[in-house]
Amino acid sequence: MTNQELLHHHGLRATNLRLELLRLLRASDRALTHQELEAGLKVEADRVSIFRSLNAFEEAGVVHRVLDGRGTSCFARCGTDCGHGDHNDAHAHFRCNGCGHVYCLDAVELPSVSLPRGFKLAKSHLELDGTCKACR
Amino acid sequence: MTNQELLHHHGLRATNLRLELLRLLRASDRALTHQELEAGLKVEADRVSIFRSLNAFEEAGVVHRVLDGRGTSCFARCGTDCGHGDHNDAHAHFRCNGCGHVYCLDAVELPSVSLPRGFKLAKSHLELDGTCKACR
DNA sequence: TTTTGAAATGCAACACTGTTGCATCTAAGT
DNA sequence: ACTTAGATGCAACAGTGTTGCATTTCAAAA
Ligand SMILES: [Mn+2]
Ligand SMILES: [Mn+2]
Ligand SMILES: [Zn+2]
Ligand SMILES: [Zn+2]
Numbered sequence: 001m002t003n004q005e006l007l008h009h010h011g012l013r014a015t016n017l018r019l020e021l022l023r024l025l026r027a028s029d030r031a032l033t034h035q036e037l038e039a040g041l042k043v044e045a046d047r048v049s050i051f052r053s054l055n056a057f058e059e060a061g062v063v064h065r066v067l068d069g070r071g072t073s074c075f076a077r078c079g080t081d082c083g084h085g086d087h088n089d090a091h092a093h094f095r096c097n098g099c100g101h102v103y104c105l106d107a108v109e110l111p112s113v114s115l116p117r118g119f120k121l122a123k124s125h126l127e128l129d130g131t132c133k134a135c136r
Numbered sequence: 137m138t139n140q141e142l143l144h145h146h147g148l149r150a151t152n153l154r155l156e157l158l159r160l161l162r163a164s165d166r167a168l169t170h171q172e173l174e175a176g177l178k179v180e181a182d183r184v185s186i187f188r189s190l191n192a193f194e195e196a197g198v199v200h201r202v203l204d205g206r207g208t209s210c211f212a213r214c215g216t217d218c219g220h221g222d223h224n225d226a227h228a229h230f231r232c233n234g235c236g237h238v239y240c241l242d243a244v245e246l247p248s249v250s251l252p253r254g255f256k257l258a259k260s261h262l263e264l265d266g267t268c269k270a271c272r
Numbered sequence: 273t274t275t276t277g278a279a280a281t282g283c284a285a286c287a288c289t290g291t292t293g294c295a296t297c298t299a300a301g302t
Numbered sequence: 303a304c305t306t307a308g309a310t311g312c313a314a315c316a317g318t319g320t321t322g323c324a325t326t327t328c329a330a331a332a
Contacts, residue, residue: 013299013308034289046311051290053309071207071318072289094255103255111247111262118269119230119239126247127261133254149279149328170318182282187319189280207289208318274332281326289318297310302303 010060010084017045018053022062022077031066031074031093031102060084066102069095069129074102092126098135146196146220153181154189158198158213167202167210167229167238196220202238205231205265210238228262234271 003022004014012018024040025032032040034050041050054075057063061082063075079089092108095101105128113124139158140150148154160176161168168176170186190211193199197218199211215225228244231237241264249260 008300015299015309017310047289048291048312049310055290056309067203067205067207069203071203071209073207092249094251097258105252105255107252108249109247111245113228113244113262113264115230115264115266116241116243118272119241119264120267120272121264122233122266123264125263125265126249127263128249128251128255128257128259129261130251130258131256136254136256144329151280151328153281183318184283184320185281191319192280276331277329279326279328281324283324284322286321287319289316291316292314293312295310295312297308298306299308300306302305 006062010062012056012060012062016043017041017049018057020045021050021053021057025063025075025077028076029103031068031076031104033068033072033074037075061086064089066093066104068100068102069097069127070100076102076104090123092128094128094130094132096132096135097129098131101132103132142198146198148192148196148198152179153177153185154193156181157186157189157193161199161211161213164212165239167204167212167240169204169208169210173211197222200225202229202240204236204238205233205263206236212238212240226259228264230264230266230268232268232271233265234267237268239268 003019007014007018020041020043021037024037034054038047038050058065061078061084064078064087066074068074081088090110092105094103094105110126113121115121139155143150143154156177156179157173160173170190174183174186194201197214197220200214200223202210204210217224226246228241230239230241246262249257251257
């Protein structure tokens, strides 16, 4: 599926900016911040439009958001089974303390959690940190 | 151990602001944001001083920092075995999607993680969300 | 108790992420 | 080609968090 088709499939318009954002996200093996995306764009675009596009992507189930260790958002492409307001791509994330890069780790098994009385679980997030291959 | 003693024990001075911050953190059953702390203070204090005190507390092993689901920092008292630059109070955290409150959950068992080749693990963070008792 | 130096504070300024309002533009269906 | 909802650009704003610098204050030594 092309990026154009992907956008239409999720009810979004295929603009230059959005096609560019998807190109960058697809070409990356890790989650990208809005800053990295802005820097990588081959078209001019306002920061606000990037934020709005990323929010639209997340809402539509095209990308998911991860908070890096310092609270800023990173974005990565979702799998095929995410839709509008419905994300089904739970997996662990790894953040390198050297370069700060955030990776999606589908291979890591997620724990089954049992909470104390009174708490009702919705989702669990396993966030790992350490050193990545490049930073050893 | 009094808050005064606690601060001295960690090489920090016992100022009005810091004693107040510790009082609030100790009285709370959950992690507090700088905003909540500022609002709860019985003394006047500059935001910057609060940030600096919290950073000093974290560095000294008096409190630990948790990121709530939207990237802002919450702070909670550490256990007894944390020291300067050395935190040993790993535990899961729960964030309520209703009220946004963050709780430390010592009861939840942490998973043992095995990473893909190339990644070297330092710490793992289990972040849970859902609904808290008060918000059911 | 007084002195003293280092630690802590207050204030101003700044960087950054993220949001909203509003006018304008454009993608995509007719 | 028209039309219009959706997308963008620009300006302004809110919030978190940091830094530099002058001033104050804690706590230990004299
Ligand atoms: Mn991911
Ligand atoms: Mn905690
Ligand atoms: Zn790295
Ligand atoms: Zn709640």
